[in-house]
Amino acid sequence: MWQDFIDCINARELSTLCAIFRLLLALLLGSAIGLERKRKGQAAGLRTFALISMGACLAMILSIYVPQEYLGLKNGDPGRIAAQVITGIGFLGAGAIIQMKGSVRGLTTAAGIWIIATIGMAVGVGMYIVAIAATLLVLAILSVLEMIEYRISLGHEARTIRLRISGIIHSIDGYREVLSRHHIHLSRVYVDFEYDADYTRLNLLVIVPDRYDFMTVFHDLSRVNSTISISLSNQADLS
The missing domain is CATH 3.30.70.260 (ACT domain)
Known part of the structure; x- marks a missing residue:
């Protein structure tokens, strides 16, 4: 069992077990950032970020699966699905800002929605270390830099x-x-x-x-x- 799991992580070809592992990892990383947003009282929180991360990951899995299973396709372009994910995330980010009725309070949430989608896409193509590193950097930006801003504004x-x-x-x-x-x-x-x-x-x-x-x-x-x-x-x- 554990050997299959290790093989799944290092696999170049996509299997069902590997796809499930990537979805679970995307869920975990999205939940980590979503939990931080929820703690700040933002409307887009734990569930929203987890779903966006998993959805982006699934889109990338499909991008890999289609040319892998249907080698006879001459006009297939795996990058099309990924491009549409970015477009769709743009609408979600805009919605997070418009909801504030002119206030720019939603910009950080909108940026978080965009970055978690790209993290999910990275997991979907098997870039696990990059995705985890990006998640840690995002959490550092949302927490550590906020403390730095607060210290700068002392007085x-x-x-x-x-x-x-x-x-x-x-x-x-x-x-x-x-x-x-x-x-x-x-x-x-x-x-x-x-x-x-x-x-x-x-x-x-x-x-x-x-x-x-x-x-x-x-x-x-x-x-x-x-x-x-x-x-x-x-x-x-x-x-």
Whole structure:
């Protein structure tokens, strides 16, 4: 049994046992990254990443199986299935961003969806070491680099400025200019148009020094467009 398993890992030709092993490995690697995303409270979590990884792996298995079993095919191109996987993953990644209604909070998740698909494809073609190494690197980026970013921002805090603006705004350049003039870093933006009430809800996630005085900033922001109200939240929450 164990010898068959070892032979499966080193096999050049695809067998049923080898295909099952690759699917299980893709499931494991996808679950590892998905668990990290789930821990961060992202909508695309454990199940989503596991399914994407397995699906990409299965697509690559089919790409190998078809020319292996049907040698008489003259127009067969094993790369076509892989290319379509990348296209489909692009739609999934776009959906993760659109779901946030204009916020860029979904970019890391979208990038994670794309990279886990390529990891699954690597497993599907038998590049086990490369796939495992890529998974470890992704986990390092999502955890270690986040800690580095946090240490860099020590002495600063994230705040959310919430504005209600009369009518529908077409640009936030005026607000960006005010924040830039006060040396405030704008991290993320959330825009929500309330067509029934005829006003725009604009939330700005900013990075400022600890105990920053916002009074002058609020005064300048209130003069941009037809601002109805301005409030400040201590939480880095754009929704």
